[in-house]
Amino acid sequence: MLQRLASPRTGGLLALAAAIVLLPFLLSNSYFYDIAILVGLNAIVCVGLNLLIGYAGQISLGHAGFFGLGAYGSAILASRYGWPPLAAMLTTTLAVAALAFLVGRPILRLKGHYLAMATLGLGIIIFMVITTEDKFTGGPDGLSVVPFSIGEYTLRGERLWYWIVGALLLFAVWLALNLIESPAGRALRALHSSEVGAEVVGIDAARQKVMVFVISAVFASVAGSLAAHYSGFVTPGKVAFFHSIELVTMVVFGGMASTFGAVVGAAVLTTLPQLLTVFKDYEMMVFGAVMMGTMIFLPRGVVPSLGRLLELRRQGAASRSDPRT
Amino acid sequence: MSLLRVQGLTKKFGGLNAVEDLSFDIQTGSVHSIIGPNGAGKTTLLNLLTGVYQPSSGKIAFEEHDLTGRAPHEYASHGIARTFQNLQVFFNMSALENVMVGRYMHERCGLASTLLRGPGLKRAEKTCRDEAAELLRYVGLQDYLSSASDSMPYGALKRLEIARALATKPKMMLLDEPAAGLNPTEALELENLIGRLTERGVTVVLVEHNMRLVMGVSDHILVLDYGRKLAEGPAQSVRNDPKVIEAYLGSSVPHDGSFGKDIAAAVTIGVEMRR
Ligand SMILES: Nc1ncnc2c1ncn2[C@@H]1O[C@H](COP(=O)(O)OP(=O)(O)OP(=O)(O)O)[C@@H](O)[C@H]1O
Ligand SMILES: [Mg+2]
Numbered sequence: 001m002l003q004r005l006a007s008p009r010t011g012g013l014l015a016l017a018a019a020i021v022l023l024p025f026l027l028s029n030s031y032f033y034d035i036a037i038l039v040g041l042n043a044i045v046c047v048g049l050n051l052l053i054g055y056a057g058q059i060s061l062g063h064a065g066f067f068g069l070g071a072y073g074s075a076i077l078a079s080r081y082g083w084p085p086l087a088a089m090l091t092t093t094l095a096v097a098a099l100a101f102l103v104g105r106p107i108l109r110l111k112g113h114y115l116a117m118a119t120l121g122l123g124i125i126i127f128m129v130i131t132t133e134d135k136f137t138g139g140p141d142g143l144s145v146v147p148f149s150i151g152e153y154t155l156r157g158e159r160l161w162y163w164i165v166g167a168l169l170l171f172a173v174w175l176a177l178n179l180i181e182s183p184a185g186r187a188l189r190a191l192h193s194s195e196v197g198a199e200v201v202g203i204d205a206a207r208q209k210v211m212v213f214v215i216s217a218v219f220a221s222v223a224g225s226l227a228a229h230y231s232g233f234v235t236p237g238k239v240a241f242f243h244s245i246e247l248v249t250m251v252v253f254g255g256m257a258s259t260f261g262a263v264v265g266a267a268v269l270t271t272l273p274q275l276l277t278v279f280k281d282y283e284m285m286v287f288g289a290v291m292m293g294t295m296i297f298l299p300r301g302v303v304p305s306l307g308r309l310l311e312l313r314r315q316g317a318a319s320r321s322d323p324r325t
Numbered sequence: 326m327s328l329l330r331v332q333g334l335t336k337k338f339g340g341l342n343a344v345e346d347l348s349f350d351i352q353t354g355s356v357h358s359i360i361g362p363n364g365a366g367k368t369t370l371l372n373l374l375t376g377v378y379q380p381s382s383g384k385i386a387f388e389e390h391d392l393t394g395r396a397p398h399e400y401a402s403h404g405i406a407r408t409f410q411n412l413q414v415f416f417n418m419s420a421l422e423n424v425m426v427g428r429y430m431h432e433r434c435g436l437a438s439t440l441l442r443g444p445g446l447k448r449a450e451k452t453c454r455d456e457a458a459e460l461l462r463y464v465g466l467q468d469y470l471s472s473a474s475d476s477m478p479y480g481a482l483k484r485l486e487i488a489r490a491l492a493t494k495p496k497m498m499l500l501d502e503p504a505a506g507l508n509p510t511e512a513l514e515l516e517n518l519i520g521r522l523t524e525r526g527v528t529v530v531l532v533e534h535n536m537r538l539v540m541g542v543s544d545h546i547l548v549l550d551y552g553r554k555l556a557e558g559p560a561q562s563v564r565n566d567p568k569v570i571e572a573y574l575g576s577s578v579p580h581d582g583s584f585g586k587d588i589a590a591a592v593t594i595g596v597e598m599r600r
Contacts, residue, residue: 178442181450183425183432185439190415190426197413199397200375200406201493202430211436257417 009177012260016173020166024159033158035274037230040165041223043266044172046250047259048219051176053248054256055185056212057192058108059116061244062123066217068130068239069096070224075145075234076136085148089225093218100217104210120241127239142235145228161230168226169263172219176259179215188212189257253294255301264303328353328497328528329374334383336369336552343369345552347383351497351530351545356523358531358539358560361549362572367532368410370549371499374530375407376400387497402430406495408486410502410532416475420466420485423474424457427492457492463521464488465514480511487518497528504535516541540564548572 027033045067052058073092077083083091107118130137137143148155155161179185191198191205198205228234237243246269254265272290276283298305327350336344344366351357359367372378374385376397384393387403406427415423425432432453438446458470464484469477474485483503490498500519504512512535519542522529533539539546539560546563548556550572556563563569 175440178440182439182442182446183429183434183449183453184436186418186422186426187429187433189417189422193415193417194413196377196397197409197415198426200377200401200413201427201489202398202401203426204396204398 009181013170013174013177016260016263017170020170024162027162030158033162035271037158037161037165039267039270040162040169041227041230042247042250042270043169043263044165044223045220045247046254046262046266047169047172047176048216049247050251050254050256050259050262051179051188051212052216053251054258054262055180055192056188056209058209058213059112059248060119060213060216061116061241061248062119062121062126063216063220063247064239064241064243065123065126066096066100066220067224067227067243067247068126068234068236069099070221071228071234071238072130072137072143072224073221074225075143075228078229079143079146080136084150085146085229086150089222089229092225093221096221097214097218100214101210104213105206108206108209108213120244123239123241123244127236127241130239131236137236140236142233144233145231147232148226148229155229165226165230168222173259173263180259184208184211249291253291253301255304258301258303258307261301261303265301268302327351328388330384330386331374332384332386334370334373334385335381336366336373336378337381342552344373344380344549347549347552347554349547349554349557351528353496353528354523354526355544356519356529356531356542358533358543358546359549360533360536360539360546361555365549366552367549368501369552371407371501371530371532374400374499375405401493401495404494404496405499406490406493406497407499408483408490408501408503410505412482412486414474414482414485418474420461420469420472420474420477420481421454421457423485424460424488424492425453427460427489428453428457430493457488460488460491461485463491464518480507483507484515484518491522491527495527497530498522499530499532501532502534503531504533504538512538 023036024033027036045063049060049063052060070089070092073095074085074088077088077091078085103122107115107122110118131140133139134141155164180189187198187203187208190201191203191208195205224238227238250265250269251262252265253269254263255261273283273287276286279286294302300308329351331350332348334344334347335342347370359370361367369378373380376392376395376399379394384391386392387400387405390403392400392403415426418426432449434446434449461467461470464487466481466484466488469481469485474482477485483506487498487500487503503519504515507515516538519529519531519538529542531539531542543560546556546558546560547554548563548566548569555572556566556569
């Protein structure tokens with residue numbers, strides 16, 4: 001039992017749950033809550049994106065597009081057409097899943113740089129459509145969004161949103177861990193390492209890649225829908241190319257093929273710019289320096305590198321206390 | 326009935342015919358070796374027989390099913406498994422997980438029960454783990470049950486690929502130079518393992534340069550040269566075929582026959598000369 005609690009899976013989920021529960025003691029005002037919610041939403045996107053990038057080894061430079069489609073889909077259906085927000089969100093999610101499925105097949109046949117270019121193009125097309133179809137989207141000015149409500153009950157206030165996003169993040173991490181520790185998850189890691197090796201044991205690599213692409217798009221879309229309702233406003237900024245890069249950076253920074261790494265990456269890189277405002281004009285430079293430093297000194301990303309360090313120290317301690325060695 | 330039937334198989338790479346108009350049958354239960362000098366087209370042939378390459382022309386039928394033009398995973402689902410000359414181990418996983426991946430076709434379940442981790446999946450995972458461990462022991466990798474694959478020596482990785490291929494529960498297994506890089510002891514163990522594979526009911530197709538191994542295990546041998554069939558038949562008759570010796574040694578074969586008629590010796594020397 002104790003051993004199960006200490007396993008990376010259960011232990012990690014418990015640690016994340018504890019962090020979510022204890023964090024409010026440190027959040028002294030609603031500004032901090034706001035950042036924490038932002039962290040949570042980015043983390044949900046990153047956990048999904050990490051399945052694609054870290055586990056299956058397929059790059060996407062267009063995930064801000066799926067985030068944006070989720071945000072705008074919810075905003076348009078709920079605010080312009082008066083749909084109940086939950087129905088708007090579910091419909092949007094399904095539509096994004098369908099889109100990811102349709103474009104995933106041809107796109108994921110590409111590899112490496114070509115895949116990067118294709119996903120980049122997809123993100124740019126989504127961005128262009130959103131900024132030019134201003135009749136629906138409000139163009140560059142954006143669109144205001146009604147608050148999220150279920151029946152008569154309206155979700156308002158940072159505190160309530162904090163708990164909702166926290167619970168959803170925990171759920172997203174749980175789903176991701178379940179996927180990874182399943183035959184399908186092993187298939188993803190296998191095709192990351194050797195696609196032909198995976199194919200000859202019966203894995204339909206193309207199909208598996210599309211599946212994980214759709215899942216990661218759905219995670220991004222749901223986070224986008226929630227972000228729209230929470231902030232009450234959507235602008236094209238979060239759909240832009242730069243946001244896609246930010247998301248990939250969070251995944252790489254936290255550690256590829258580490259679900260908790262994706263959460264840590266999202267947390268650090270979402271909070272850091274807020275903390276760095278003390279550096280005023282030098283903010284972006286310090287941010288860049290932190291990024292470069294991590295990649296040089298912790299090339300596998302923060303969480304896997306630290307995990308490995310701990311492992312080595314434990315082994316070191318074990319061999320020192322072992323009289324045979 | 327033959328297990329595998331190949332008819333008029335050709336693979337062109339630009340102007341080069343790596344495999345040319347090749348026809349042969351493989352019978353159930355046999356060890357069928359494919360030999361030939363470097364560049365003869367043996368690996369290309371295995372890639373064709375597992376869907377990794379698509380033939381330029383010709384037909385491949387397995388148990389009377391026409392598999393020509395199918396994807397590799399479809400070949401796998403019909404019961405064809407293989408190993409690779411240049412290892413295709415999943416180096417981002419443990420040895421055990423590599424073999425667990427091999428059980429994919431027999432474990433996979435719906436997306437919903439995967440994501441929600443139902444009790445059925447948990448049980449299946451335990452069985453998968455146990456059977457993978459059993460297969461590691463079967464191929465003699467009991468010392469690597471908890472090893473990361475990227476920390477294993479070359480010889481062990483070769484056997485890991487065999488265990489992974491076995492995990493698919495194949496009817497036919499294609500081995501591409503399984504003895505390359507093995508020391509004599511390991512090669513002997515491999516010979517023993519191939520014997521046990523056939524006892525298990527797996528038909529083995531062996532591509533190999535180690536003639537001691539080939540002559541030790543083969544029922545039937547197919548000799549390729551420049552992508553064409555040079556000779557084919559029971560092991561005994563092929564080993565005495567002068568055409569075969571000539572192909573291996575080129576013009577350096579003494580016409581007075583002073584190398585003797587024993588291809589096993591001649592070929593071993595020939596291969597050593599080329600390397
Ligand atoms: N993907 C490819 N593209 C172009 N040419 C290829 C390709 N694969 C193989 N060839 C060529 O086809 C011929 C046969 O190669 P193949 O690898 O099948 O030989 P082999 O019999 O396995 O040799 P070895 O004993 O060295 O493994 C060679 O001339 C090789 O250069
Ligand atoms: Mg070869």
